[in-house]
Amino acid sequence: MRLGFIGTGVITKAIVTGLIRSSWSFDRIFLSPRNAATAAELAALDPRVQTCASNQEVLDSSDVVCIAVVPQIVADVLRELHFEARHHVISFVPGTPVEELNRLLRPARKLARAVPLPAVADGKGCTAIYPPDEVARSLFSALGKAVEVESEHQFDALHAVTATMASFYAVLEAQASWLTQQGLPYKSARAFLSGYSVGLAHETTRTGQSFPQMIDYLMTPGGLNEQVHAELSSRGAYGHYANALDRVLARIQGRT
Structure with missing residues (x-):
């Protein structure tokens, strides 16, 4: 070819x-x-x-x-x-x-x-x-x-999701910044979070579980993961993604 x-x-x-x-x-x-x-x-x-x-x-x-x-x-x-x-x-x-x-x-x-x-x-x-x-x-x-x-609409929606790359790194930077405030060198914070993220991403490829199932699996009742997830959910943190992606999709499809 x-x-x-x-x-x-x-x-x-x-x-x-x-x-x-x-x-x-x-x-x-x-x-x-x-x-x-x-x-x-x-x-x-x-x-x-x-x-x-x-x-x-x-x-x-x-x-x-x-x-x-x-x-x-x-x-x-x-x-x-x-x-x-x-x-x-x-x-x-x-x-x-x-x-x-x-x-x-x-x-x-x-x-x-x-x-x-x-x-x-x-x-x-x-x-x-x-x-x-x-x-x-x-x-x-x-x-x-x-x-x-x-369908092309489904394709455009997948394309819209790729606009979250920068925000993915921004979430890691927020955690790295917090770790440096706790006294860690930035280099150590970055190394830890990079490996941590690779491990989480790898888990998505080795299981057929839905994301909600994976969330539930990681949240021990009364545990630390449940605490952070509940706080972010109560503040509507995850809902901002759908709103932002709606606007990205409209832009991709020439509706704005």
């Missing part, structure tokens, strides 16, 4: 790095020249990775084409390109629905949207895919886990 990338930013770098490290079979990877430094860095990792002189050369050389540009320029970039019916396209562009992409990509007939995250570089994490697509599923299953959904 010959895989091409239009756009050579953080996500392209993560995917190509992950593919090189994985057992997923590909013949060549072709990169657009937009970010020359990143393209050169990736090309140096594996002789099968090549930087092209133009985006059109990426298309002409590839069977599967990944679109990895920002939404502000996607229409302009795609209108300049000549796709063929043989092209299988995977778009990473947020907020650009399948219907609009199909108009821009004609006569290409195969299209899927995906939301890969930087952890794919290490074969970790999960990538949302819509519509279900065999090529995208195979690619991202090799880079962690792939979750296919049946």
